[in-house]
Amino acid sequence: MLHYAAVFFVIAIIAAVLGFTGIAGAASNIAWILFVVFVVLAIISLFRGRRVA
Numbered sequence: 001m002l003h004y005a006a007v008f009f010v011i012a013i014i015a016a017v018l019g020f021t022g023i024a025g026a027a028s029n030i031a032w033i034l035f036v037v038f039v040v041l042a043i044i045s046l047f048r049g050r051r052v053a
Contacts, residue, residue, distance in 0.1 A: 012028040
């Protein structure tokens with residue numbers, strides 16, 4: 001998930017440099033959403049891994 005966020009971030013930077021602001025905005029929004037989902041899943045897995053029966 002973090003890999004895909006980084007890929008979309010790079011796409012956003014390249015599109016912004018080339019002047020495609022619409023594509024850059026969309027790619028940065030996708031990267032932001034993927035990063036947030038990654039952080040939420042990482043926190044959930046951190047707390048689920050600490051349970052001791």
